[in-house]
Amino acid sequence: MTSLIxxxxxxxxxxxxxxxxxxxxLSMALAGEVGELLAEFQWLxxxxxxxxxxxxxxxKAIELEIADVQIYLLRLVDVLGIDLAAVVxxxxxxNSTRF
Amino acid sequence: MTSLIxxxxxxxxxxxxxxxxxxxxLSMALAGEVGELLAEFQWLxxxxxxxxxxxxxxxKAIELEIADVQIYLLRLVDVLGIDLAAVVxxxxxxNSTRF
Amino acid sequence: MTSLIxxxxxxxxxxxxxxxxxxxxLSMALAGEVGELLAEFQWLxxxxxxxxxxxxxxxKAIELEIADVQIYLLRLVDVLGIDLAAVVxxxxxxNSTRF
Amino acid sequence: MTSLIxxxxxxxxxxxxxxxxxxxxLSMALAGEVGELLAEFQWLxxxxxxxxxxxxxxxKAIELEIADVQIYLLRLVDVLGIDLAAVVxxxxxxNSTRF
Numbered sequence: 602m603t604s605l606i607x608x609x610x611x612x613x614x615x616x617x618x619x620x621x622x623x624x625x626x627l628s629m630a631l632a633g634e635v636g637e638l639l640a641e642f643q644w645l646x647x648x649x650x651x652x653x654x655x656x657x658x659x660x661k662a663i664e665l666e667i668a669d670v671q672i673y674l675l676r677l678v679d680v681l682g683i684d685l686a687a688v689v690x691x692x693x694x695x696n697s698t699r700f
Numbered sequence: 701m702t703s704l705i706x707x708x709x710x711x712x713x714x715x716x717x718x719x720x721x722x723x724x725x726l727s728m729a730l731a732g733e734v735g736e737l738l739a740e741f742q743w744l745x746x747x748x749x750x751x752x753x754x755x756x757x758x759x760k761a762i763e764l765e766i767a768d769v770q771i772y773l774l775r776l777v778d779v780l781g782i783d784l785a786a787v788v789x790x791x792x793x794x795n796s797t798r799f
Numbered sequence: 800m801t802s803l804i805x806x807x808x809x810x811x812x813x814x815x816x817x818x819x820x821x822x823x824x825l826s827m828a829l830a831g832e833v834g835e836l837l838a839e840f841q842w843l844x845x846x847x848x849x850x851x852x853x854x855x856x857x858x859k860a861i862e863l864e865i866a867d868v869q870i871y872l873l874r875l876v877d878v879l880g881i882d883l884a885a886v887v888x889x890x891x892x893x894n895s896t897r898f
Numbered sequence: 899m900t901s902l903i904x905x906x907x908x909x910x911x912x913x914x915x916x917x918x919x920x921x922x923x924l925s926m927a928l929a930g931e932v933g934e935l936l937a938e939f940q941w942l943x944x945x946x947x948x949x950x951x952x953x954x955x956x957x958k959a960i961e962l963e964i965a966d967v968q969i970y971l972l973r974l975v976d977v978l979g980i981d982l983a984a985v986v987x988x989x990x991x992x993n994s995t996r997f
Contacts, residue, residue: 602701605788612792616799621941624762625741625749629823629940631769632738632830635731636933642724643926644918646845650724652780663723664782667773668791670730671784674769681751683763685770689704692767693711700715720842724926728841731929735834742827743819746943800899803986810990814997822960823939823947829967830932837929840922848922850978861921862980866989868928868971869982872964879949881961883968887902890965891909898913 602685606675613676624681631673638666701785705778708771723780730772737765800883804873811874822879829871836864899982903972910973921978928970935963 613622641663642650649655655663678685712721740762741749748754754762777784811820839861840848847853853861876883910919938960939947946952952960975982 605785605792608789608792612796623746623749624751625744625746625827626940628734628738628741628749629827629830629936632731632734632827633933633937633940635727635734636930636936639727639731639926639933640930642727643923643930645724647722647724650722650727652723660780663780664787665791665794667777667780667782667784668787670773671788672791672795674766674773675788678766681759681762681766683766685766686704688763688767689770689774690707692764692771693704693707695764697711725841728837728922728926728929731926732834732838732841735831735837738827738834739831742824742831803983806987806990810994821944821947822949823942823944826932826936826939826947830929830936833925833929833932837925840925843922845920845922848920848925850921858978861978862985863989863992865971865975865978865980865982866985869986870989872967872971873986876964879957879960879964881964883964884902886961886965887968887972888905890962890969891902891905893962894969895909 602675606679609672609676610679622676622680624677627673627677627680631670631677634666634669634673638663638670641666701774705774708775709778712775721775721779723776726772726776726779730769730776733765733768733772737762737769740765800873804877807870807874808877820874820878822875825871825875825878829868829875832864832867832871836861836868839864899972903976906969906973907976919973919977921974924970924974924977928967928974931963931966931970935960935967938963 613619641659675685712718740758774784811817839857873883910916938956972982
């Protein structure tokens, strides 16, 4: 995870994207990518969306959209200085008392 | 990451949520959480959204929303049998030839 | 429609929300409301989401989320000075040559 | 509004899209279009997103994305049999007691 975060930061650094990568803007970019992921599933039935029902092309498209979502999430976590694994663990803990 | 995926899977298993956790449904839940993350940033200026400008409460709320997004993304990756680190690396590679 | 747009503008004016209602911010608020609408449908099957299958409470909740989405869309259209009916007609025309 | 709803319904009817147009699926399509709208604004500052700052091309792209959002919202309202103007008025009323 840390290694991926660093690769993504270097990528942004080399292209001088720092000024664009505010948390506000990154949350919008993240939402845009999630919108593209939704588009892959929108006309499928829940059954057609299952792993074993997807075509190779569908699967590939979904994988790349998921990657885009994860990339922006890691970028957001990086610019905010958040320990992602720690907050995920904390949230699982909170959920386990709620459900 | 693998350990987090397993914890999240156990959590869903124990509550018998498997039938709800189709990829289609999980993509919607993911988008719902991203909507809540956007809501944290929507009335802030880009400058106010920066790490050093956020109040403790804002930061805490953002952390927990990010955790929710990551949890659903890991759950989606799990039910689809995707190697997340591999597809992120592949996408960074693709992006580096595009930009 | 024009009358609704005016009511929504007055509502924002009276609360001095103009400085917050930039197109960028309103697009985020719109997306946040759509996220809440998705949350109403996320665990339902497509069949359970049909008009005749929804409970009174589900229907009421969905109606109010749809209203929130429409309110922010009308606010966005207003601050951008867009003729909504005209652009919808134009887009239907474009779509009819594409599909 | 009613006339636009009818045009959009005819468009869907002629292409035999009824089976795809469940409320659940339409909410996803709506979110996908909102994602595309966000993408138009994500790297702009709030000031750059203002009506007077947008280029002709930016404006055109935004108009067409807004049209797509409105089209899916009207389609959703149609399949659910919702009186959109009535629920918007009701929600403005609710908001006016809250804020």
